[in-house]
Amino acid sequence: MRRALLPLLMLLPSGAAGQVVTTSSGPDAVSVTIYRDPNRDGSQKMQLSWLNGYALISETRRVDIPAGDGDIRFEGVAGGILPESAIVTGLPDGVIEKNQDAYLLSPASLLDRSIGRRVHLRRTSRATGEVREHEAVIRSGAAGAVILQTEQGLEALRCTGIPETIVYDKIPEGLSAKPTLSVRTRSVAAATATITLSYLATGFDWQANYVGNLSPSGDRLDLFAWVTLASGDETSFVDASAQTVAGRPNREDGGRRIMPQASPLSLQCWPAGKTSDIPLVQTHDGAGPPPPAPPPMASPMMAEEIVVTGMSRSAMKVTQEGLGDLKLYRVPEPVTVASNSQKQVAMIDREKVKVESVYRAEIHGGAEERLVQIRMILRTRNRTSEGLGLPLPTGGVAIFVEGRARPILLGEGAIEDKAVGEDVEIELGDASGVLAHVVKTEERKQGSSFLLTASNDQDRPVRFEADFGKDIVAAGKALGRRNGRPLWAVTIPANGRVALRYRTDPTRDR
Structure with a gap:
């Protein structure tokens, strides 16, 4: 039997009995329209780890529709998708049911979904390089020590000092390599169609950033502004048509985001220290070595990536359009709205403003x-x-x-x-x-x-x-x-x- 090493990304869970599963791996074209956090004013800066705006995402996809009952999986949607907002147009017979696959494939989720199942433990000798495999059953998940049961008894993964890897025969059902929305269809005949998938997603925001140069006399100002698009989502949208909307559209904040589960694997072994490993405690009279200095605090911007588009007055600038009482700012060229990053595009350029x-x-x-x-x-x-x-x-x-x-x-x-x-x-x-x-x-x-x-x-x-x-x-x-x-x-x-x-x-x- 051919086995797959962790992580394995190619297998997909099978559908229900008698139901054909087809997969759309990504959109052919995508549009991202970002709405601001209505509770944040101009003096508050965006925090990439906590964005409370949202986006309307519209994707064009080419899909195969199976005859009878089928399941179409849309991979690569935003991780912050609100499934109840999703609208699929272009399917000949419509949609029966929508589901968000909230569990992403990761070492931790793969391990947790395999509890009680038989796997293979591959060990490599440090001295000889010899590789041996043992059958094992996973008895505890990724939180803390991972307990395996072998013919020798119970043991913790990677606590023997020998390099070892778990080998899985298949991926458990319900795990997705990417954020995925699936829809159930019922069609009288097999077909291929171009459909549009539109949905709201949380974890986005935008703001204007103004820079002004005041004249020495204090009565003239050269004013330049960027529009800053921010995405805290794990999905990147490549070559997207990007827009932002200014104003306060009426939207009920009742959507519930189902966070995709893809936690990292953190292995722990039982304590094996000695009393000499315990540091001396600082006493009131100063005896003992001083405690180590605390690590420097990380700036909130250290983990953020900002991509700047349009540095000169002749470069690309967003264009303004009316949208009822709202204002829409359209980026004139396709851009990548990358995951966990910010992008700036030139917005306003005015010289010698009277102030x-x-x-x-x-x-x-x-x-x-x-x-x-x-x-x-x-x-x-x-x-x-x-x-x-x-x-x-x-x-x-x-x-x-x-x-x-x-x-x-x-x-x-x-x-x-x-x-x-x-x-x-x-x-x-x-x-x-x-x-x-x-x-x-x-x-x-x-x-x-x-x-x-x-x-x-x-x-x-x-x-x-x-x-x-x-x-x-x-x-x-x-x-x-x-x-x-x-x-x-x-x-x-x-x-x-x-x-x-x-x-x-x-x-x-x-």
Whole structure:
């Protein structure tokens, strides 16, 4: 009898009695449309190991349809497939039943599915190289020590010090070499058809990543953006038509992902150490050797692969299309959406966008005297006249300014979804060079009086805004409003200061 060494990938489980099994090993063409995680905002970065978006995957396949009852296996689907969402079109007589084969072929799953079965144990002598085979029965699975029963008794796999390998005669039913969806069909005659398989799959996400270069004068911004596609799935989609969708489509999150089981094989032997192998324990008086230093923490990006497509202004860029209230960004050329990786494609390229640097403070009640935190904000309007005029999807922003030798990071912020015509504000972090100071000058039952002073130590004027948390009355000055709250907007001269006297009015809060 011809036997197969672990791992064996060629045999497939047979179907039910009287039922013909045919296999489609992969798609002839595939389209991947990725939808964002609706609960992640622009300031949150994607984690490849925990992607909560999803994808609509549409595959074109050529399949053989058996006469009578049959089973068609679609290999190479996404591991995160939601089987209940799968739609198969093109079968002459439709589908009777859909099933996801959740157990992938691996050393551990092959071992677990062979518990209680007879296998062959192949051992090689280190001294002579002689190979011997023994019959054995697997008595325990891949969790911990693997126990085998031979004619000599019970023993643990690879704990004898002799190189040994398990040889399997066949693959147990229910194991698949790739993530697989199977459908039961019933056809009056055998046929060959081109079908379309469409389904939703979890473990995908995407985001926009913006990079801006701010001019020395602070009023112009060169803005470039990537669309970053991320797949945490184990299946790669080669030469795929790739799209992303911006917006919040209405989708009930009731799909249940069945994680394919393909755990690695981890063998353990019984402890065989000696007392001299046990390290000394550090005591309170310092006796004994110090404990070893902890290993360095791995960056989340160390295990991620990012493929960048389109590095120059003349390179490939995604194209935008309307999709009702949503926006679709289509990659114009086929790309590979690889497993457990990220891919970036150029998305937006705008030069000399008009921006305004704003220093904003939020003023609330508090101590008698205090400094107020000021945030630096870049502001523009999403209009053609300002240099934009296109939908801006959610994403993180990194703003650089020219230094003497190289660009210097000014700050990082985020952009939420912005339609054409909306205000765009990028908050970059705490400001330096502009300070705000509040002093309580008088306290009454009818309201307290305050003095707000803002200073600018830069050699150019800056725009300053004080956003008050509740209604106030300013002394001799008219205030604007933002989001229903009072706003004091003023220009601070270069190396100068401005001041505002105001009082709280309790009657306005009623």
